[in-house]
Amino acid sequence: MIETTRKMAQALDGVSAIYGMGSYFLEQPFNDVDLVVIVSPTKRPLAALGSEIRTALAPLSQITGAPLDITIFTETEFFTRPLRDMHTLVPIYSASSQP
Secondary structure, three states: OHHHHHHHHHOOOOEEEEEEEOOOOOOOOOOOEEEEEEEOOOOOOHHHHHHHHHHHHOOHHHHHOOOEEEEEEEHHHHHHOOOOOHHHOEEEEEHHHOO
């Protein structure tokens, strides 16, 4: 699932990083798969970008057999207002580490 997510993210313009969190990534029983998507500054409306991201990542639900819970942050939001469980995030994709 992680490698598939990386490939999908590479095709998405504006996605700077994706992290996994929650029970799926802690290898515990899970009801959904939580993804945190960080988007870089863009002139596109965030709602349109969010819709594109959710549509592109939707097939991951079939792979995991569970619904996706996708939370989208701008880079500014992510770095200035850290999540309570920031220490549990599992890095999946980073645009800065791609060739």
